[in-house]
Amino acid sequence: MSVKISLIVNNQNYKLDVEPYETLNFILREKLGFTGTKQGCDTGGCGSCTVILDGKAVYSCMTFGVKVNGSNILTIEGLKKNEILDPVQKSFVDNAALQCGYCTPGFVMSVKALLDENKNPDEDTIRDYLVGNICRCTGYTKIIKAVKDLSKK
């Protein structure tokens, strides 16, 4: 039996019918077309599905869509403002902090959540916060550098 929910995604209101088992990841990608949020392991191990839900980083693959009725969600598509990249996106570009790019939207959203909580994280804090995102190209050094550059600003 489908349930009516409303969501704010990247400052736009949406009303839609969802099934109780559908994940936020499925809803974002398949029902609303926000395919920047990736689907990876589906079990909370890789972080590629990370979005910001009411100001906090969460795994969209493990979030019940019905449970987040009325919430405010930020995905990678919501970062760029007037064709200008968000500072987190720009720092990833400037530091070449991506190889294949599949993990990048998840990393960027986690970093955005970290910097919203803590403007100047040290390297230990950065590494600790990003434990839930993996890069199978193993490009961690440049990712950490991209965050450290932001931390100095």
Added chain:
Amino acid sequence: MFKPNLYFTPLNYDELYVLLEKYPDNSRIIGGGTTIYELAHKGLLSDINVLIDLKNLNLINIIEVNNSLKIETSVTFNQMENNSIITGSHSYSSISDSLKQIHPIQVKNVATIGGTICASIPFYDLPVSLVSSDSKIIISSSNGERSVPIDEFFIDYFFTSLQPGEFVRELLIPNLSNSAGAFEKFALTGNDWALVNASVQIQLDKNKCIKYIRIALGGGIGNKIIRAINVENSLINQIPNLNIINKSSKLIFDDVNPIDDVRASSNYRKKLYPVIIKKVILKSLNRLGVNLN
């Protein structure tokens, strides 16, 4: 396949009890949802077609009552980690320790205390520190409420002493004066389940003699979290020194039969337990002003 087709958000306890009685076998209460999706991905929970969300009951408070800390079932890990009562008292330091060592942030932001104990998975970290803290679980149903010591709550993997129609409403963690807790885990990576974990609560008397000690072990320990009773008994009424702690920690060999899995062999885990027990005891004593390092 996990495909629940009904979802309810009861507005009060009476509505919740009606639902729990109407769907005794095929419903699950959802907390953060992370464990449920992980189990569903492994092909489990295919018999569940009703989800019950407690969000309208607002069980989201952490309150001091009668020398205990009451933590309501929907409180998240993140909320606990940032709570000044928990971070401000040595009595609750095993809870703070375990929360610091739980990853990732994406799970901590949504996972709840009710969910982590009702999952009954011994690899989880927070339940181990709740056992060493001697927590009581307050269970409610249409028949009233009952209190269960956490030792008696866990029965087997995924199996607790909750009866049909009941739900976990809150936990009570005693505030033991002049005591300190400590928790540690060994894991292969920062984002993996514990190979072994251990938690302790120690109370000293005026002569620095151990008046009370409670040690809980989890990780690959077997089907449920256990107490290290032999170690506890050998340390009670002793003035701790390194020699006594070394000897006592090794008594755990008689108490455990850890699992063999892809992460580590049973023998390897068996060798880790005395090391981690010693580590948590020294950490707790240090917090009580006894530095044996």
